[in-house]
Amino acid sequence: MDWKARTRAVHEGSRRSQYGEMAEAIFLTQGFVYDTAEAAEARFLEAGPDEFIYARYGNPTTRMFEERIAALEGTEDAFATASGMAAVSGVLMSMLRAGDHVVSSRALFGSCLYVLEEVLPRFGVRVSFVDGADLDQWRAAVGPGTKAVFFESMSNPTLELVDIRAVAEIAHAAGALVICDNVFATPVFSRAVGQGADAVVYSTTKHIDGQGRALGGVVCGSRAFIRKVLEPYMKHTGGSMSPFTAWLHLNGLATLDLRCRAMAETALAVARALEGHPKVTRVLHPGLPSHPQHALAMAQMGSGGTLVAFEVKGGKEAAFRFLNALRIAKISNNLGDARTIATHPATTTHQRLPQEQKEALGITPGLIRLSLGLEDSGDLIADLHAALDRA
Numbered sequence: 001m002d003w004k005a006r007t008r009a010v011h012e013g014s015r016r017s018q019y020g021e022m023a024e025a026i027f028l029t030q031g032f033v034y035d036t037a038e039a040a041e042a043r044f045l046e047a048g049p050d051e052f053i054y055a056r057y058g059n060p061t062t063r064m065f066e067e068r069i070a071a072l073e074g075t076e077d078a079f080a081t082a083s084g085m086a087a088v089s090g091v092l093m094s095m096l097r098a099g100d101h102v103v104s105s106r107a108l109f110g111s112c113l114y115v116l117e118e119v120l121p122r123f124g125v126r127v128s129f130v131d132g133a134d135l136d137q138w139r140a141a142v143g144p145g146t147k148a149v150f151f152e153s154m155s156n157p158t159l160e161l162v163d164i165r166a167v168a169e170i171a172h173a174a175g176a177l178v179i180c181d182n183v184f185a186t187p188v189f190s191r192a193v194g195q196g197a198d199a200v201v202y203s204t205t206k207h208i209d210g211q212g213r214a215l216g217g218v219v220c221g222s223r224a225f226i227r228k229v230l231e232p233y234m235k236h237t238g239g240s241m242s243p244f245t246a247w248l249h250l251n252g253l254a255t256l257d258l259r260c261r262a263m264a265e266t267a268l269a270v271a272r273a274l275e276g277h278p279k280v281t282r283v284l285h286p287g288l289p290s291h292p293q294h295a296l297a298m299a300q301m302g303s304g305g306t307l308v309a310f311e312v313k314g315g316k317e318a319a320f321r322f323l324n325a326l327r328i329a330k331i332s333n334n335l336g337d338a339r340t341i342a343t344h345p346a347t348t349t350h351q352r353l354p355q356e357q358k359e360a361l362g363i364t365p366g367l368i369r370l371s372l373g374l375e376d377s378g379d380l381i382a383d384l385h386a387a388l389d390r391a
């Protein structure tokens with residue numbers, strides 16, 4: 001159908017039972033009843049598109065979510081997982097085998113780094129890490145044995161972009177699959193599939209849930225990849241999404257576009273308000289013309305996204321005084337929530353990184369990451385300015 005994203009986000013994939021319920025039903029069931037033994041046999045032989053066997057394999061509510069998010073991302077299919085990390089580990093483990101080579105950007109979410117650095121090598125997969133923004137490093141690292149490249153399209157917490165189109169060209173020339181962890185870009189600003197990504201991964205815990213309630217994840221890709229490569233691995237290893245989570249996420253998708261655009265507008269307003277503040281030494285937001293990758297962000301996403309990182313003058317002590325003085329923004333570590341969240345990466349999400357890696361990634365003692373929520377932007381800026389006065 002020729003629907004725009006906002007229409008799809010409300011209606012795509014809807015399945016109604018014989019009751020014709022308006023809102024999506026939660027099929028909170030692990031199993032399904034067959035009319036006859038023959039019907040059970042036939043379904044185990046080959047389940048049709050609207051036939052289910054066991055919730056670990058698939059469930060009507062989860063299937064609605066998969067179809068809706070696939071339509072938004074522009075892929076043929078999707079598989080919903082129990083968390084973002086079930087999606088990341090599943091997409092890698094399902095397609096790789098001993099002897100394969102993977103190239104990954106170095107600036108990764110901590111658990112992604114664990115999977116690539118600790119888990120995959122245990123199974124004989126070679127992983128090379130590159131500076132994701134440096135195309136020469138991608139060119140040098142990708143070779144004939146490279147099966148996949150992996151990156152976060154916008155890195156955490158310094159909001160550095162990977163040029164999806166350019167990296168996909170390098171990867172495809174070597175026959176490698178492009179796996180894009182697209183959490184910070186959000187499905188609203190993502191054009192990753194058109195730019196060359198073969199599989200797009202989301203932690204749905206973030207913007208898609210949007211209210212900090214449920215852990216979830218999803219992998220979007222071609223039908224052949226999702227159903228023939230990923231699904232067998234996921235359904236037999238136990239990382240499927242709960243129908244209840246899928247139901248929450250279906251509701252999240254209906255408002256995703258409005259929420260992400262409002263959050264991005266606030267992020268830009270906050271970034272502008274922080275830039276040039278005497279207590280702030282640098283502001284990182286791809287929507288600011290001062291961001292070194294501003295042009296790439298506009299071409300790749302058409303937005304700077306919903307996060308802002310900035311450095312408070314005076315190091316950790318000043319950063320903590322700032323955090324403790326906030327009244328609206330909450331000190332936490334999620335993102336994409338309706339509530340604005342302030343994080344001190346050096347002592348929380350990135351605490352375990354060795355000092356030299358923190359420095360290499362720009363995670364300084366004064367760095368704060370803000371995930372902008374849905375509050376009034378004027379109130380938020382007043383809160384941030386008042387807290388900076390106390391820093």
Ligand SMILES: *Cc1c(COP(=O)(O)O)cnc(C)c1O
Pocket residue numbers: 083084085086088109111112152156181183184203204205206215216217
């Ligand atoms: C949060 C996050 C994950 C992991 O998702 P969970 O839902 O917490 O398992 C992976 N990648 C990125 C970029 C994230 O922000």
